[in-house]
Amino acid sequence: MRDLASILPLRVENLAFEAEGKALLGPVSFKLPKGGITAIIGPNGAGKSLLLRLCHGLIAPASGRAEWATEGGLLAGRKGHAMVFQRPVMLRRSARANLQHAVSVAGAGRRVAEALQRFGLEPLAERPARLLSGGEQQRLALARAWLLAPEVLFLDEPSSQLDPGATRQIEAILLGLASEGVTLLMTTHDLGQARRLARRVLFLHRGQLVEDAEAHAFFAAPRTEEARAFVAGDLLW
Amino acid sequence: MDITAAFSEALQLILGADAKFLQIVGLSLRVTLTAVLLAALIGLPLGAWLAISRFSGRALVIVFVNGLMGLPPVVAGLVVFLLLSRAGPLGSWGLLFTPTAMVIAQTVLVLPIVIALTRGTIEELWREYREHLASLGVNGWRAVPTLLWDGRFALATGLLAGFGRASAEVGAVLIVGGNIANYTRTMTTTIALETSKGDLPLALGLGIVLMALTLLINALAFGASRIGQRFAG
Ligand SMILES: Nc1ncnc2c1ncn2[C@@H]1O[C@H](COP(=O)(O)OP(=O)(O)OP(=O)(O)O)[C@@H](O)[C@H]1O
Numbered sequence: 001m002r003d004l005a006s007i008l009p010l011r012v013e014n015l016a017f018e019a020e021g022k023a024l025l026g027p028v029s030f031k032l033p034k035g036g037i038t039a040i041i042g043p044n045g046a047g048k049s050l051l052l053r054l055c056h057g058l059i060a061p062a063s064g065r066a067e068w069a070t071e072g073g074l075l076a077g078r079k080g081h082a083m084v085f086q087r088p089v090m091l092r093r094s095a096r097a098n099l100q101h102a103v104s105v106a107g108a109g110r111r112v113a114e115a116l117q118r119f120g121l122e123p124l125a126e127r128p129a130r131l132l133s134g135g136e137q138q139r140l141a142l143a144r145a146w147l148l149a150p151e152v153l154f155l156d157e158p159s160s161q162l163d164p165g166a167t168r169q170i171e172a173i174l175l176g177l178a179s180e181g182v183t184l185l186m187t188t189h190d191l192g193q194a195r196r197l198a199r200r201v202l203f204l205h206r207g208q209l210v211e212d213a214e215a216h217a218f219f220a221a222p223r224t225e226e227a228r229a230f231v232a233g234d235l236l237w
Numbered sequence: 238m239d240i241t242a243a244f245s246e247a248l249q250l251i252l253g254a255d256a257k258f259l260q261i262v263g264l265s266l267r268v269t270l271t272a273v274l275l276a277a278l279i280g281l282p283l284g285a286w287l288a289i290s291r292f293s294g295r296a297l298v299i300v301f302v303n304g305l306m307g308l309p310p311v312v313a314g315l316v317v318f319l320l321l322s323r324a325g326p327l328g329s330w331g332l333l334f335t336p337t338a339m340v341i342a343q344t345v346l347v348l349p350i351v352i353a354l355t356r357g358t359i360e361e362l363w364r365e366y367r368e369h370l371a372s373l374g375v376n377g378w379r380a381v382p383t384l385l386w387d388g389r390f391a392l393a394t395g396l397l398a399g400f401g402r403a404s405a406e407v408g409a410v411l412i413v414g415g416n417i418a419n420y421t422r423t424m425t426t427t428i429a430l431e432t433s434k435g436d437l438p439l440a441l442g443l444g445i446v447l448m449a450l451t452l453l454i455n456a457l458a459f460g461a462s463r464i465g466q467r468f469a470g
């Protein structure tokens with residue numbers, strides 16, 4: 001049964017990216033159905049961030065496509081897709097003004113006050129966003145994406161610079177979002193995190209999608225040599 | 238006349254709010270502020286557009302505008318003079334030797350500063366914000382308001398620099414204004430004239446006001462960049 005108003009599934013077909021004549025990603029194919037958390041894992045430089053940016057439409061593929069179920073798939077806005085970057089961009093304004101900006105330009109969904117409360121940002125609301133700690137900025141970036149009421153949320157290393165406490169906090173937020181029906185596609189370097197959160201794993205290596213598997217099956221017994229080495233910590237790049 | 242007496246008379250002019258004196262200060266401020274305002278209205282959007290657009294010859298335009306920042310005021314004055322003189326293309330407007338002509342000349346002087354500083358500031362912000370804004374569905378010129386606002390402190394400093402340049406220059410306003418008493422006589426042109434005529438108190442008094450103005454501008458610029466640093470983290 002397909003939700004007619006949904007932008008999902010996202011169909012990625014032979015998606016490839018190159019720069020200066022060098023193939024950096026792909027061709028990659030997979031389908032992202034509605035619901036759940038999918039983790040993209042793989043060593044540094046494997047092409048994880050590129051894949052997210054291609055799916056989000058920030059960069060144009062060299063060939064192939066990422067196609068949403070509805071015409072074009074909406075960027076931001078209701079029933080759209082939003083992204084939290086590996087290094088979130090903080091506007092030179094207060095935390096609250098960062099949220100207000102997203103709402104006013106993307107013209108979307110939820111209330112700023114609600115976002116501040118839900119993400120525990122009320123005490124930080126008037127502080128300049130760029131002076132917040134890494135963890136606080138990450139939470140602000142999540143709140144900013146949540147404001148747009150996206151159906152799909154792309155997350156690039158949402159907790160790569162955070163301490164264990166802040167990481168747990170972010171993970172709780174992500175699980176909460178998933179339970180509310182948001183579809184999450186995230187990259188992570190933290191295999192423990194992938195195990196804790198993901199239902200499905202996409203393993204990228206040198207720009208190729210080497211494995212696409214259920215998370216528990218992947219971690220119990222990776223099918224490929226590279227994935228086995230990666231999980232064991234022996235695959236560097 | 239000895240210097241001490243000149244000083245005390247100059248102070249009397251300032252503190253006594255001498256009408257002629259205030260008229261000169263008032264005209265100078267009005268001309269320069271109007272010129273800076275005009276330059277901001279034209280230069281901020283133009284600089285922002287130059288920052289985010291890509292066209293062939295863009296590098297040339299940037300080098301040209303940067304070069305114009307060093308345009309000698311007398312040359313700006315000469316160009317505007319030629320445009321506005323009776324035989325010039327805009328001669329029929331009858332603007333030569335009016336305050337409006339001085340505003341035009343100073344706008345020409347300030348505009349390159351505003352455009353160049355805006356271009357630099359906005360281009361740097363654009364590099365940093367581009368993907369985030371694209372992710373919010375904001376591309377191209379629609380990003381300009383966000384970029385201008387986030388560059389507000391650097392841009393304010395640029396406008397103050399423009400104000401400093403315009404309020405201190407003498408060549409342009411002298412050529413197109415003509416230094417007509419009670420009409421187009423500004424602080425700098427009066428100082429130049431009165432010093433050579435020997436009316437030192439008036440020249441000194443205006444010099445003191447001009448210096449105070451320069452200090453004020455620099456204090457404001459300093460304050461703006463301090464607050465800006467706070468937001469830039
Ligand atoms: N615009 C570009 N021009 C040239 N090379 C690029 C460009 N963007 C990315 N790359 C290269 O593509 C490769 C994949 O980059 P990507 O950022 O997707 O890696 P990643 O898997 O996210 O790595 P990490 O785990 O370190 O974040 C890298 O080798 C990177 O240097």
Ligand SMILES: [Mg+2]
Nearest residue numbers: 048049086156
């Ligand atoms: Mg990455």
